[in-house]
Amino acid sequence: MEVIDELIGQAGTVSADEVDHLLELRWKLRQYDDAEGALKLFCEVRLRMEQRHYLAFFRMRRWLENHLLASVSICPEANPQFVPVKLDHYCVEAIRRASLCLALRRGYVLLAPRLRFMFREVEFTKGNPPSAPSRSLELAEL
């Protein structure tokens, strides 16, 4: 949040439009329950602003990577597996595909895969993602 506040506070380098988007992103991150929405908004803002504010967006990317998981189910009824999210792309669908590929590389069999993004329940522990996220979100059909 401090990173976003700092960005907003930089007079002359952030347009009014961008301030609105940043405030909305800040609100979504603070709410911590709409990972899909937050990620989509982050990607839009990133595409628009990153080249002018590279370090700030790197910090946000790092924070999001530490706080997001991709919940992957091989079919709608199956229990989900969780993979970390890497924000190497600027588009949510590309990130979704990359997360699916990561799941495949880990040996998950994917019949009719469903993937949704969610916030981690607990503080990220290096190398050990939490086993059971608590927030439920709408599934993204693929």
Next chain:
Amino acid sequence: MSISTAKSPVAVNKDPKIVDGLNLVLADSYALMALTHLAHWNVEGSDFFPLHKIFQEQYENLFEAVDEIAERVRALDAYAIGGLGVLAKAAEMEEFKSPLPQKDYVAALIIAHEKVVDDAVRTRNEAGTAGDLQTQDLMIKRLQWHEKTLWMFKSYLKN
């Protein structure tokens, strides 16, 4: 012939908080050195030559620094921590994996330097409070180098 019974300066200044602080800065510096070395090996892109060179200068500086910090711990009649696993655990520094875009190496190292700065500031202040001017001086010297490095890195990222 008289034997002095005055306490040595080392005994007066040996403060567990200062020793712990120095060991933490030692761990941080060691971890940062490893990350900088990784960036030196793996950086790619249009800025390869200057970044590859600057990363080398930085890990060489850090290599000398860790020795200086560890020897300060010894001068305080305490033991320096060591071993890759022990240092990594103590530093708790977030690591990165290659490959990365060249700007990401710089941004990731900025975050790592900031952690060292935070811990060095705390140790500097504790040393000042305890009257350990030598440790304080060492921390000030390290802080000057880290802050200069941060300025240069942030300038590189600014568009």
